[in-house]
Amino acid sequence: MEATDSLTVERVRPPHGVEPAMYALMLGTFAIGTGEFGMMGLLPEFAQSLGISIAKASTVISAYAMGVVIGAPIMAILGARLARRTLLMWLLVLFVLGNVGTILAPDLLTTEIMRFITGxxxxxxxxxxxxxxxxxxxxxxxxxxxxxxxxxxxxxxxxGSPLSTYAANHLGWRFAYGTIALLGAVCLASLWFFAPRDKPTAGGSALSELGAFRRPQVLLTLLTSAIGFGGLFGIYTFLTTGLAQVTHLPVWAVATYQVVWGLGMMAGNSVGGAIADRSVDRAVILSLGLSVVVMLGYWLFLPSALAMLPLVFLVPAVLIGLSPALQTRLMEVAGDAQTLAASLNHSAFNIANAIGAWLGAMLVGLEFGLGSVGWGGALLSAGGLIIYLITIWLARKEASV
Known part of the structure; x- marks a missing residue:
């Protein structure tokens, strides 16, 4: 039995078919993802252009993350009365303007403000x-x-991120972000033409969206995301360092393993969506349960280059499979607070990023070793699994009343 039985997303039909509309949405998530991750690869060029250290320049990444966490609920509430197509287009306008501002920013403080706005x-x-x-x-x-x-x-x-790094190395980081802004503009035009012309949600308001905070199932699902995803980010934060210093891989091999990591994310996202269509609960439990195993494997086998190759694929594959399942579940339990609940999942995702990176840094700082991020991540996955099992138990208890 699933934790919930209804899905409150109304069916709409795009004017030019599902596929063009789907690709327009994918282009948007690609552009925004490239803008987020791209700065990590551009930091050396960015720092050099401003004459500051990389450590000091890294604050622009934190500023963006802060924008994501704060902006998700604010944008969802402000857009409660808008049609979703209209809201998406306004969000892209802000994204494009933020990136243009990033290009024009003359100093670190202005860039931080622009990255916050873009987030x-x-x-x-x-x-x-x-x-x-x-x-x-x-x-x-x-x-x-x-x-x-x-x-x-x-x-x-x-x-996207490797290409932006390549562009920054040869043409400058401002050119890279100019390209990202252009991608956002192309996506804006694509959504205007291809996205379904839905109507504003009946009775939609800031008050109705805030109702998400009164739904225990929404809050517990978000908590599952914030805790359960943490291990993924803890491992990723120290992945290249671990592969270089413990696995003793050469630079070219570390880059290859990073590509394998990305392929694992893509595979896990696809498979996770298919499993979620069969059973959301099964997808979440399977993802979190298996992630405990593969993360413990990361801890045990980090010194082995041969063992790490499949593990670098499996860690993101298993955990990213959680993403479509939790996003789908939020649609099931959010009622008339769909926009806010769906948006908050990405705030929870960024909180997981902060928790995972903090726990990893603490374990490494306490000299448990670079492999310790594996068992630390396993603990976070186990915590997420326990929270979700409680969520299911409460949902079934409510259904039986």
Whole structure:
């Protein structure tokens, strides 16, 4: 028995078919994902252009993350009365303007402000895009629709971020962000032409969206995301360092393993969406349960280059499979607070990023070794699994009353 029985996303039909609309949404998540992850690869060029250290320059990444966490609920509430297509287009306008501001920023403080502004539409765009993607297909395919929309950010880690780093090395980091702004503008035009022309949600208001905070199932699902995803980010934060210093891989091999990591994310996203269409609960439990195993494997086998190759694929594959399942579940339990609940999932995702990186840094700082991020991540996955099992138990208890 599933934790919930209804899915409250109304079916809509795009004017030019599902596929063009789906690709327009994917282009948006690709552009925003490239903008987020791209700065990590551009930091050396960015720092050099401003004459500051990389450590000091890294604050622009934190500023963006802060924008994501704060912006997701604010944008969702402000856009409660808008049609989802209209809201997506306004979010992209803000994204494009933020990136143009980043290009023109003359100093670190201005760049931090621009990155914060650019981060504001991130969570709401991903959440609303998932809702729009799910609304274009029948219920039995909604998990896969969500995973397709989210595949844009997976492609951004494998293709977009490396290309932006290459562009920065040869043409400057401002050129790279100019390209990202252009991508956002192309996506804006694509959504205007291809996205379904839905109507504003009946009775939609800031008050109705805030109702998400009164739903225990929404809050517990978000908590599952914030804790359960933490291990993924803890391992990724120290992945290259661990591969270089413990696995003793040469630089070219570390880069190859990073590509394998990205492929694992893409595969997990696709498979996770298919499993979620069969059973959301099964997808979440399977993802979190298996992640405990593969993360313990990471801890035990980090010194082995041969063992690490499949593990570097499996860690992201298993955990990213959680994403479409949790996004779909939020649609099931959010009631009339769809936009806010879907957007908050990406705030929870960024909180998981902070928790995972903090725990990993603490374990490494306490000299447990670079492999310790594996068992630390396993603990976070186990915590997420326990929270979700409680969520299911409460849902079934409520259903039986």
């Amino acid at each position: 504001l539409p991130h969570g709401a765009f991903f959440g609303v895009s998932a809702l729009v993607g799910a609304s274009m297909v029948e219920r039995a395919r909604r998990g896969r629709a969500v995973s397709r929309v989210m595949s844009g950010i997976m492609f951004s880690t494998v293709l």
